[in-house]
Amino acid sequence: MVYETSYGTGLKPFSPDLNRGKWDKPTDYIFACFGLALKLDVFAASYWFFFELGILGILPYFVYMVIYLVPIMVIHSFMGQFSSSGFISAFRISPFFKGMGYVSGFLTISMLIYYSIFAAIPLMFMVNSLRPTLPWSCEGMKSWFNESSWQTTICNMTEVFNEYDNETSYFGSVAHVPSALYFENHFESKEIGYPDEDYELSWHFVGFFALVWTMIAFIFYKFPDTAQFGKFIRYMVIGTLALLLVCFGRFLFLPGALNGLNRYMTPKLEHLAMGSGSTFIMVLHAFGAGWGSAIALSSFNGFRTNIMSYSWIISFGQVFIYIMFGLVSFMLDHYFKELADASTYVHKDWLLYLSSASVISTMGWANMWTFIYYTMLLMAALIVMSTQIFTLLQSLFDEFEKLRERKRDVTFGLIGGLALCSFFFCTNHGISFFFAIGCDSIFSHSLLHLLLILVVLWIYGRERFQRDIEFMLGQPFASWKIFILRFIAPIFLVISLLIGIVVFLAEHFHFSVVVFVLSILLVWLPILAIPGYGFYYLFQSTGTFCDRFKRACRPTDWYPLEMEHRQQYEVAVGNTEMTHQLFEVTEEVN
Structure with missing residues (x-):
């Protein structure tokens, strides 16, 4: 196959960012990918799945890991590591599909707009844990809870049930958790997410959101280059997992x-059936919120980094994180089951983030443990948000050469814009329907x-992919994996x-029109960029439609960044004539 270059087609050639840097240690890539598993809204969005899974329920994850998680992780890592570029420019492997990179960027922005709520809530509990009496404890809630409402809580459920049972459900009598009610108390209407309620902005959460984005800005101010950022993420992930343990x-x-642990470890066949569906979600989240994170993160690896072994380590590490948070959820869940009788249902809103505070308030040194627990959750959120911003920025810098000259302005401009957009989720509707x-x-x-499978293994081709990855790793790549x-x-x-x-139709059936429109604009509409960019690229070329389409699907400027590896690659490919063209491109760009 003749490898196309932009120089030969008359288009602007790809200009690599020679100052993009590399990880300080090769394992920083592993820790950065571990951080992708800390996107904990996977638990909020799949409450009934994850709180009913037992030890058998997690087994399908290992099956999926072998079938497609690790192999697809290898493809992501291959694209980034071979091209030394982010999730936009890496699609030089088939320029017609470069729109996938732009879609990935839109999805990352969509996630970042709402995800600050997962940092703001822990920050709220951390700040209020400094009070002598925790306001969500049974003693502290007296200062703000309206007892005349006869709303049943786990603190007064015996008294209310005996006097006046005013709330029942399919499960029986309902008792609320004080920490969840304390969260709702930040809104005057005391109602979260009901479509018939007017929109109400909580200025308390505007302040917490502003603090979160200030932290994010400080991270990128203090750790601007790749090596420093990788070291920061490494210690943050280690610290988060240590606090989790x-x-x-x-x-x-x-x-x-x-x-709870006994129930988790007790094998039940229904858990296996349930896990076969819910672990689909965990596997999908392994690649990052905006989908292309692993491509961008792997682009900072050395060219010979063994992505095969790293992909297995990352997959096992991520499932360990899921299991640990699952076990914590099980223990918290069974605390409430132990507290209430069989006829009482405790309404546990966002167990890991809201209801857990009331559980901790019953422990000795409750203020200290509240601060430790929510520090862990805040660190997890900051890891996710900063990693996504880092991959998004580097992908933009790789693709658009002019932005490299104003890296600091682009970085803080993006953070400021995301902060402003995220304030929608400080409303009583946005803060509930984010998931x-x-x-x-x-x-x-x-x-x-x-x-991605279509592009790499069918359009680019099985043989070329196998050849490239064997050249990059210096070891064979088994055909059965392909x-x-x-x-x-x-x-x-x-x-x-x-x-x-199915989930889209089911979830949006209960949501307001505004949330539905936001979902269309932020998630579904950007997908049209894939065919849109493809046809735009076609019309930039010359010749018949078939010739332009074939040219658009062939790799363009697809070669290793470092000159030594590039020369070796051209010799391996056997395309020595194209080597001289690549040299010309590099000289002109430099």
């Missing part, structure tokens, strides 16, 4: 915690994975695609 050890002594946009990623991620990627993985991705459509 500390909290896990302390929660073991909660009433009902051991019953509707997150659920839509099931469809978008599945579609992008299917297109067979799984070409024929087996698409079956599961099609199933996941259908699940995403």
Whole structure:
């Protein structure tokens, strides 16, 4: 095959960013990918799935890991590491589909707009944990709770049930958690997410959102280059997991915690059936909120980095994180089950983020443990947000040469714009229905994975992909792995695609029109950029439609960044004539 260059087609050649840097340590790539698993809205959006999974429920994850998680992770890592560019420019492998990179950028922005709520809530509890009496404890809630409403809580449920039971459900009598009511108390209407309620902005949360985005800006001010940022993420991930293990050890002594662990470890076949569906969601989240994160993160690896072994380590590390948060959720959930009788249902809103505060308030040194627990959640959110912004920015700098000259202005301009847009989620509607946009990623991620397999293994070709990855790694790449990627993985991705459509229809049936429109604008409409950019690229070329289409699908400027590897690659490909053209391109760009 003749490798096209933009120089030969008359278009502007790709200009690599020679100052983009590399990881300080090769393992920083692993820790950065571990951080992708800390996107914990996966628990909020799939409450009933994850709080009913047992040990058998997590087993399908390992099956999916072998079938398509690790192999597709290898494709993501290959594209970034081979091209040394982010999730937009990496699609030089087939320029017609470069719109996938732009869609990935839109999805990342969509996630960042709402995800600050997962940092603002922990920050709210951290700040208020400094009070002598926790306001969401049974003693502290007296200062703000309206007892005349006879609203049942876990603090007064015996008294209210005996006197006047005014709230029942399918489960029986309903008791609310004080920390969740304290959260709702930040809105005057005390109602979160009901479509018939007027929009109400909480200035308390505007302040917390502003603090969160200030932290994000400080991170990029203090750690501007790749090596510094990688070191920051490494220590943040290690610190977050250390605090998670500390909290896990302390929660073991909660009433009902051991019953929760026992239930988790008790094999049940229905858990296996349930896990086969819910772990689809966990696997999709392994690649980052905006889908292309792994491509951008791997672009900072050394050219010979063994992405095969790293992909397995990342996959096992991510499932460990999911299991640990799942175990913490089980222990918290069974604390409430131990507290209430069989006829009482405790309404546990956002268990990991809201209801957990009331559980911690019953422990000794409650203020300290509240601060530790929510520091862990805040760190997890900051890792997710800063990593996504980092990959988005670098992908933009790789694709648009002019932006490199104003990196600082672009960085803080993007952060400021995201902060302003995120204030919508300080309203009583936005703060509750944020996960509707997150659920839509099931469809978008599945579609992008299917297109990625089409681009790399069918259009670029099995033999070329196998040749390139063997050249990059210096070791053979088994053909059976390619067979799984070409024929087996698409079956599961099609199933996941259908699940995403069903979830979209089911979730938005209950939401307001505004949330539905936002979902269309931020998630679904950007997908049209894939065919849109493809046809735009076609009309930039000359010749018949068939010639232009074939040219658009062939790799353009597809070669390693470093000159030594580029020369070796051209020799391996056997295209020595094109080597001279590549030299000319490099000299002109420099």
